[in-house]
Amino acid sequence: MxxxxxxxxxxxxxxxxxxxxxLVSQAEPAAAHGAAMTPGSRTFLCWKDGLTGTGEIRPNNPxxxxxxxxxxxxxxxxxxxxxxxxxxGRTVGYIPDGKLCSGGNPGFAGYDLARTDWPLTHLTxxxxxxxKYSNWAxxxxxxxxxxxxxxxxxxRPLAWSDxxxxxxxTVTNPPQRGAVGTNEGHYYFSGNLPTNKSGxxxxxxxxxxxxxxxxxxxxSDVTFDxxxxxxxxxxxxxxxxxxxxxxxxx
Numbered sequence: 326m327x328x329x330x331x332x333x334x335x336x337x338x339x340x341x342x343x344x345x346x347x348l349v350s351q352a353e354p355a356a357a358h359g360a361a362m363t364p365g366s367r368t369f370l371c372w373k374d375g376l377t378g379t380g381e382i383r384p385n386n387p388x389x390x391x392x393x394x395x396x397x398x399x400x401x402x403x404x405x406x407x408x409x410x411x412x413x414g415r416t417v418g419y420i421p422d423g424k425l426c427s428g429g430n431p432g433f434a435g436y437d438l439a440r441t442d443w444p445l446t447h448l449t450x451x452x453x454x455x456x457k458y459s460n461w462a463x464x465x466x467x468x469x470x471x472x473x474x475x476x477x478x479x480x481r482p483l484a485w486s487d488x489x490x491x492x493x494x495t496v497t498n499p500p501q502r503g504a505v506g507t508n509e510g511h512y513y514f515s516g517n518l519p520t521n522k523s524g525x526x527x528x529x530x531x532x533x534x535x536x537x538x539x540x541x542x543x544x545s546d547v548t549f550d551x552x553x554x555x556x557x558x559x560x561x562x563x564x565x566x567x568x569x570x571x572x573x574x575x
Contacts, residue, residue, distance in 0.1 A: 358464065359541050360405045361530045362511055363446075363457040365556060366543035367392070367426060367436045368404035370444035374559035375401055386558050388443040392435030400433050405461040407433050412540035414533045416485065420542070423482035425529060428542030436544065439482045441525070444559045446545060447552020451520040454554065456494070457511040458532065460501050466534040468512070470494040472519045473526045483544060488529055493519040522549040 360366045365373070371389035375382035382401045384390050393401060409428050412419060420429040427433035448454070458468060469492040477487040494516040503510035525548050532541040 358405055358408055358462045358539070359459040359512075359532055360407060361456070361458050361528075361543050361545050363455065363554065364448065364528055364545040364547050365444065365446060366404075366407070366530070366545050367443055368400065368407055368433065368543065369459070370446075370556065370559055371436075372401045372404040374444060385560070386442065386444055388438065388440040388558075391438055391440070395435030395438070396433055400435065405459045407436070407543055408539055408541045410537075410539045412533075413538040414540065416531070420485075422484035422486070425483045425485070425542065426527075426544035428540070430542075437482055439480055441479045442558065443546040445525075445557050446547045447555045447557065448518055448547050448549050449551050449553065450518055450522040450549040453515060453517050455513055455515050456496075457513050458499075458530070459508075460503075460505050460510045460512050461507075463501070463505045464532075464534045464539075465498050465536055466532055467495060467497040468499070468514075469531040469533070470516070471529045471531075472522060473529075475522070477526065479525055479527075479546075483527060483529070487527075489519070493517070518549075524548060524550070 360369050362369055367389075371384050371386065371392060372382060374386045374389050375384035375393075377383055382398055384393060384401070389401075407426075407428050407430060409420075409430060412428070424434070424437050426436045456468075456470070471488045471492050473483070473487050474489055477483075496514045496516070499512045499514040501510065501512050525546070528545040528547055530541075530543045530545065534540065
């Protein structure tokens with residue numbers, strides 16, 4: 326009898342311990358993966374907008390608030406996890422039109438909303454700038470950056486036909502700064518912004534891993550207005566430029 330009571334007690338303790346571990350695990354961010362930081366993706370800038378002194382993420386930007394209302398707060402705690410594990414480099418026909426910003430991942434569907442009040446990064450067409458992409462988990466692969474056509478409208482969800490056919494920047498296995506698995510760690514690389522652009526656009530990013538089928542996606546809302554990387558629409562104002570931007574040759 327004593328032996329069976331002891332076994333039952335140990336089973337109960339183990340069950341409680343496992344439950345505790347599960348709760349702690351759910352509170353931790355997923356061990357994945359990356360998103361554009363400069364120019365900032367919707368999830369990254371909405372995360373920045375929502376940071377509080379208590380650790381709660383509570384965005385103020387109306388578009389970010391609407392995205393969280395649809396996708397839940399975990400979409401910001403895991404701002405670096407807009408991914409598809411079986412993408413394998415596929416684009417058109419794999420991710421439906423209107424779902425490019427979420428990569429077709431239902432957990433981030435709120436970031437597909439067609440709105441004109443997303444946080445904006447101010448840029449200069451044709452300028453050279455430093456791009457940053459989170460290295461929350463390090464993977465080898467290639468980054469592709471596209472820009473919307475001049476006919477694109479922010480009042481409709483992004484479709485593949487809205488993007489220029491070829492990426493304006495492609496980079497494979499760039500260097501890193503900062504610690505992997507932190508909010509500050511990132512890949513970095515320089516590139517020229519597209520020319521002949523003005524006003525609002527989306528820069529669409531894809532990170533295609535070379536060691537698995539997993540791919541990452543994101544939309545960065547920008548305006549080509551002669552800016553130097555300033556961000557507006559978060560924290561009630563703007564932030565300093567994130568890196569040197571060289572004007573295009575005259």
